[in-house]
Amino acid sequence: MFEPELLRRVLATALERGGDFAEVYVEDSHALGISLDDDKIERVSAGHDRGVGVRVVVGEATGYAYADDLSETQLLEAARAARAIASSAVPVTVADLRRIPPGYEHQIRIAPESASEREKAELLRRSNAAARAAGPEVRQVSVRYGEARQRVQIANSEGLLVEDERRAVQLNVGVTALRDGRLQTANRARGGQTGLEVFAGEVPEALGREAARVAIELLDAVPAPAGRMPVVITNGWGAVLFHEAVGHGLEADHIVHQSSVYAGRLGQQVANPAVTLVDDATIRNHRGSYRFDDEGTPAQRTVLVDAGTLVGFMSDRKSAAKLGMPCSGNGRRQSFQHLPVPRMSNLCIEPGHATREAIIADTPRGLYVVSIGGGMVEPARGEFVFSVTEAYLIEQGRIGRPVRGATLAGDSFRVLADIDAVADDFALDPGMGNCGKLGQWVPVGVGQPTLRVREMLVGGTG
């Protein structure tokens, strides 16, 4: 990471032809991946990425230049390329840089870089063995271990200087089960911004066994029903549905461009009063957290929907300024190769007072959703659709047969308004989520208690 004096020189170069704002973003990242397939450690790969991005803002326009070289020459070259957007003859003065300390620290007990690749490969072998021992139907097991460490340094012409370190470790087990020519797959994962302590004890075995159990169980799955019905979504990862269906529409760039159903609705009732929705970048050790966002704004917990009322949006500097609101610290980017945009960190629905058991018993017929594969939303219309990777029929208030090939579709407004029961069993997801927007991928987290949506459109063939 660079001395403040050099960064200030880069910023001054960037503003030599005028401009309202300049920023330099320096990144140094290491990644390691190990994968086991077919009983073999097949791929072991490591990468080192480093680079710099310089941004110049002039009115509504942004100039940006990046390069994967951290020499002083390259930093200044990037500053000169970024200022191509500006055309004034009058240079702008850069404030003295003041370093801001982070608001909290993650607790890392066993730093991943302190362990050998051999020890890490052993975690994969243990998951593999446990999954294969789960039943004769297990045909294939793949296990992936991933670790990443991203160090960033951000300085801007207003005098801000921050440094942040983001980490990720992840163990992901995928099992394919085969019976009578029918294949089914299931996955289980664990991870976070933690050290290797997250895989302590029997965690690798448990992930393998659980993925195998579900894949085998899905062999007996019936085709998913088609039509409207109540949907009970389990705690934890289930909240990805709200990340997609609601969260994206609360990102402030969509509000600025009037491309969200939530534009112009601040202060209005947008959900059932049982629903409080927050984005929290300050959850220690969770995957979507950070201490500073990628523009250097300190991370915070932002209430978006308070007991059913829309009270906030997630913003970066640009969208916050346009809306005349304080920046919520949600300006994120995948790497130095990207401009920041408003993104979620960890999106959570707060717990309620019902119990999971009572919610299921109170549902005569419906779908019980345990795992959601992925989803997509059309923010302008508030329409969404999701694939479901693990779900069961609810018949006479009891969880019944597993179903396959289900999708869930609906619109944001109705899904929030239609939440009619919220349990007390809040949980965070296991720490393996990624979110894509405008071609950029960032790690995210979600959390929720078990809850019921009165009615959703289930797409299936049964």
Add this chain to the structure above:
Amino acid sequence: MTALDLCLDLVRRARAAGADEAEAFFGDHTISTIEVRNQAVESLISATQRGVGIRALVGGATGYAYTSDLSPAGLDEVAGIAVRLAREATPDPDRALPETIPLPNQDLEIFDPALPDTPVEQKIDLLRSVERSAHQADPRVKDTDLTRYVDTYGATALANSRGFAHAYQSSFCYALVSVIARAGDESQRGYGYTFAHGLGDLSPVEAGERAAYRAVVTLGGRQVPTQKCAVVMEPEVAAELLGHVAGALSAEAILKGRSMFLGKQGQQVAAPLVTLVDQGNRVGGLGSEPFDGEGVPTGRTELIRAGRLEGWLHNTYTARRLGARSTGNASRPSFRGAPGVGPTNFWLEPGEPSPEQLRAGIKRGLHVVLSKNVGGINAVTGDYSVGASGLWIEDGQVAHPVSQVTIAGTMLEMLKSVVAVGSDLRWIPGTGVIGAPTIVLGEMTVAGG
């Protein structure tokens, strides 16, 4: 040092660090991106991307590492890491570098030498015309969500310890627009794009008009009752399906038992109208390259001929495992990844009828304009389920727009139920470059209200 010299130098360093065999892959590209909104330039991005990846084989096991630090110390470090990581992998005698096959002397026309010197003003003008075309195509187009131009050009080089050492230049550019149409309280987004190797081959007006069409065509859409009916897929919708089919035709998926085509070689897996081809050396193809990600010359492979499953996409490893020859499909998106298996230019052979003729032949069915895949397409189980919007067709005529429905089936049933293939082949970059015309499926489940 040239790109090739750097690769050869890194191969030597990996050998010195203990590798039995080694392969270096180097990419050096210049990228520029422009975004316009309401005709004003919103951002100008310029970039260089340069880095090298090294694959080291030690005792039949493989390690991979990459870096953008091209200093002698950086190269030594990355070579050492690759060798160290190889020692942790399971030895597998089929993991080997390919035999060196001479490259044919053929210009694939994948580099437009005019692109690097094209002034930025010309790119901005083109992008403005994309946005303008979208807005002029229909008065209901009210807002621009995104208008982006990207071009990239540069060198790719590959060298290995078996004597392969080649480099090539390539270029690529595209313009993309996403607009929002509004009518009353309702709004709908639509996108359009144009891709080519050079600026002169882009079609800005068509891209804008396609975006407008997609945004307005389903305005006023409503659900239809859940039922089984015929489905017409526009090329982009069909391409998404074909991309997953291509994934299931990879020998890697077959070897790992993760393909719906497992055990079906030589069988009739699709309607006789269906012929699927992959060809990495198509002149001018957007997915073309002279050699694949491990130095095997690219070629032409028929995967499904008249509905019959003929074979798989192979790289050197999968070919050795299955006793076949590499089809030149070792895929490698950048220096950051070791070679896998993937399509290059992969297409469904077009038929005779125009899209209009196809629609005229539909008695009752859904014409899908936009699909939303959210992971509901599974190339292992073959399950297919996506959100869809489009037009309801009765007796060959548009009855009304449709939105918020899902369409579902299994891909094996869908391939067999192809009853017509259109003439309107379009190329859509994704994983590889997928070519698809409009297709008609005899029956799928449409789930609505």
